[in-house]
Amino acid sequence: MSCVSTEPRFATGWTLTLWYLLLMTLVTGGLLLAGDHLLGKRLLEKDRQLVSTLQDNYHRVGQDAGPDKLLHVLHRDREFLQLSHYRLRFDAPDGRPLFVAGNPLPGQTAGLLDDGSWSQTMAIGDHRLHIALEAGPRQQDLARYRLTMLQLMLPMLLFSLLLVAWLTHSTLRPIQALILRVASLQRDGLEQPVPLTASPRSELGQLTLLFNQQMSRIHRLVCGLRHALDSAAHDLRTPLTRQRLSLEQALSSDDATQWRESLLDCAEENQRMEALLGYLLAITAAEQGLDPAHESDCELGEILREMVDLYDMVAEDKGVQLTTDIAGDLRLRGDAQALRQAFANLLDNALKYTPAGGNIRLQAHRQGADIRVRITDSGIGIDPADLPHVFERLYRADSSRQSPGHGLGLTLVKAILDNHSARITVDSDQGGTRIECRFPGS
Incomplete structure (x- = not known):
């Protein structure tokens, strides 16, 4: 079954831009309508005030000087009235118009007229005064506002819109870079990182960094798995070949x-072969993380003393002095x-590569909130070129190839300590090897 690679299509940007355009159009239209409505009400209120002011002025003239004087004033103000719309x-008193200015007004009508004019009516004695302000100027102001x-x-x-698109x-x-990178995994492999196109402090920048870290880790795991499989195949081939030759020789006799x-x-x-596969399965299980069912409060000092008691006889038979300095209250989760198993492997390695007459010292104590375990031996040491690889699966230095083992002990130790958030460091020279394990405080 072949995988058909398709070029990714990016539609989210256009979708967000179109949604923003729709939203901004609705918001802008709503603001324009609201502004138009409020301005229309404000202008209408202004017309009402102008009509009321003019009506009050004419009312005072009619009350103080009489209808004839008011009629004279109206004739005088005709041009002003027409220019002011x-x-x-x-x-x-009989309803006959004595004076008319502007377009004719319907009789006995007050309020908003059909053409939008604001009209008010007032009685002055037996006479009646009708005043309205045309809607034309108000509508022109609204039109200029809209434009x-x-x-x-x-x-x-x-x-x-352009800013949002950008x-x-x-x-x-x-x-998009992540999508293209994932789409190109089959073609380019796992080692190519995603280019950092956003600030490392931003969420997307952190996502890119985390993705690159995970891809780098997966790449290391795949390479380690490939190396482990190659090494396992090589290490299994030898005993299988021995079995075949031994069986062939027996069958010929x-x-x-x-x-x-x-x-x-x-x-x-x-x-x-069973021991080799058991180690590989144990490492795989350890790399899956701690099993909550097996997790509990442990006294690390007691565990270390048990392992020392277990290997004390072996050290004595080999002529190696095994000393301890273990403090109390080394509890951890x-x-x-x-x-x-981890510290048994470390002690076993120290005994394996320490010759007769040598010494091994195990120290464990608290340093602040952390727990520090140090194993020092006077063995043959590790070549500096081999130090970076001591935790790799099936890796064996040249000096250790003559000793029994599969090169998986330290790999298992590293996996177990990683599950306990502990850090292990190895330092070695011709005077021996020093391994330090530091457990963080709770």
Whole structure:
């Protein structure tokens, strides 16, 4: 089954820009309508005040000087009324118009007229005065407002749309880079990092950094797995070849004793392969993380003393002096059995590479809130060129190839300590090896 690679299509930027355009259009339209409504009410209120003021002035004239004087004043103000867009009618007691200015007014009508004019009516004695202000100037003011707002809002809308398009493109560029990187995994492999197109302090920049870190880790794991498989295949090939040769030699003979020796050889080689596979499975299980069912409060000092008691006889038989300096109250949260296995491997390695007459010292104490465990031996040491690789699977230095083992002990130790958030460091020279494990305080 082949994978067909397709070029990613980026539609989110256009979608966000179009949604923003729609939202801004609705918001802008709403603001324009609200502004138009409020301005219309304000201008209408202004017309009402102007009509009321003019009506009050004429009312005082009519009350103080009489209708005839008011009629004289109206004739005098005719030009002013027409220029100011007033519509006025002064009726006699019998309803006959004595004076008319502007367009005719409907009789006995007050308030907003059909053409938008504001009209008010007032009685002056037996006479009646009708005054209205035409809607033309008010509507012209509204039209100028609408035109001005459109001239301002359209460029602002266009500018904001371009700005949002640019911001959207800049914001989505790291995500697009991630998508392109994921799409190119099959072609380019895992080692190519995603270019950092956003600030490392931003969320997208941190996402890019985390993605690159995870891809680098996956790349290391894949390379380590490939190396482990190659090494495991190489290490398994030797015992399988021995088994085959031993069986072929036994089958070519009728001697039952030789058959028995061949079966014993096969059993021994199977035991070696089983140990190798057991180590690999243990490392894989350790790399999956701590099992909550096995996690508990542990006294690290007691675990270390148990391991020292376990290897004390071995050290004595080999002629190696094993001393300890373990403080009290070294409690931590972890898997006690896994910790036993880790420190057993470290002590086993120290005994394996320390010759007779040498010494091994195990120290454990608190340093601030941390717990520090140090194992020092006077063994053959580790070549500086081999130090960076001591925790790799199936890696064995040239000086250790003559000793039994698979090169997985320190790998398992590293995986167990990583699960306990502990840091392990190795320092070595011709005077021996020093391994330090530091557990963080709770």
